[in-house]
Amino acid sequence: MSRNPDPVADSVLPTQPKVDDARPDYPWKRSKKVACMLSFSGKDYYGMQRNPGDEIKTIEDELLAALNKSGQIDPTWETAPQKAFFVRASRTDKGVSAARMVVSLKMLQEADTIKKVNSFLPSDIRLQHIVRVTKNFNCQSQADARTYLYLTPTFSFSPVTDVVTEGWRCGPDTITNVNNVFKSFLGVHYYHNYTSGKLPMEPSSQRYIMEFEAGQPFEKMGMEWSVVKVKGQSFMLHQIRKMVGLGVAVARGHTSMETVKNAWGMERIDIPRAPGLGLMLDQIHYDRYNKKFAGDGVHEGLGWEGQFEAVEKFKEDFIFSDIIDTEVKEKSMLTWMGQVLPMHTFTPRHFESEVKESSPIRSAILKVSYDTERERKSIDVEEEGIKKARISGDEEDIIVQTQNGQKEVENVPA
Secondary structure (H helix, E strand, C coil), rough: CCCCHHHHHHHCCCCCCCCCCCCCCHHHHCEEEEHHHHCCCCCCCCCCCCCCCCCCCCHHHHHHHHHHHHCCCCHHHHHHHHHHHECCCCCCCCEEEEEEEEEEEEEEEEEHHHHHHHHHHCCCCCEEEEEEEECCCCCCCCCCEEEEEEEEEEHHCCCCCCCCCHHHHHHCCHHHHHHHHHHHCEEEECCHHHHCCCCCHHHHHEEEEEEEEEECCCEEEEEEEEEEEEECCCCCCHHHHHHHHHHHHHHHHCCHHHHHHHHCCCCCCCCCCCCCCCCEEEEEEEHHHHHHHCCCCCCCCCHHHHHHHHHHHHHHHHHHHHHHHHHHHHHHHHHHHHHHHHCCCCCCCCCCEEEEEEEHHHHHHHHHHHHHHHHHHHHHHHHHHHHHHHHHCCCCEEECCCCCCCEEEEEEEC
């Protein structure tokens, strides 16, 4: 049976070019939630947290830039890390180092990720390990405790009656006596006097301290040192430095254990803040998370056992060595002991009082500073007078004050 020809059906349509509608590959769709385990020296950085818009160096800025350059995160995540669910376990102040810091985020986890990221990081920041974590893991809120270390010369433990030099050494009972003072901080207490902006008995000022002890002394660069270990559930601004400051003050004999008890009460006490140089974050603890998820066949525990040697080497090469070198050069602890600590009387007063505590030593130091400044200005005026006399060509005897305080007659030639 013949069919009628269909001009439309029988016509040969021109071949259309095939349109490739495949989307470009997005490699970061394979990103998974991980915990990055870092070590860093904070000497040249303005803390851990990035400050958008500020031209300052922070640890997070360096880390996010390295993750981007190594291709481990979407490039847009470097400036918008919240898109990667980026969270830091703890903030650190300017100059404070960390041996075992943790940040959580979504990123690629490849066989050579650690090597690639470290190639873009400065030598004072190291990515030590990457651990696959659960989808809802938050390294800050799920931390059980934090351990800080404070490296100090042992002459900070010397009795107030001793003449303190860098050659001072601990006696057989020195560390034991210091630790007896530190033990009084253990447990749950109100630390409103150890920070700012907190009222007495304010619930948010309550903190749980698990460990507080000074380690056995060791010698380095001609001085004796001790590492003070402080482990607590969490800490407030300046809390650790003030704990060390008051503990040292009691151990040296500037005040008594009664001051420690009074500082947890309703009254205000000005507590000395130890120098910030020796402070460093040692470790973030995740005991409950590890107990629940480590070893489930998918997730690894957040422990540092496999990185112990690398972390300890980093601490010696970058953190402790810098603290010791700086202390030897700048003598921050010796200066604090001689100029700051004696100014505190540890006198309790009403918490709302704005009156500074009365201190004869503070008054004496301020008077010496005032007299020294006035004398310096006087010398500057006299030196300026000599210059003018030389310029004018007058020849006269001018009484000048020399650097050693002796007065002498200087003849100024025309």
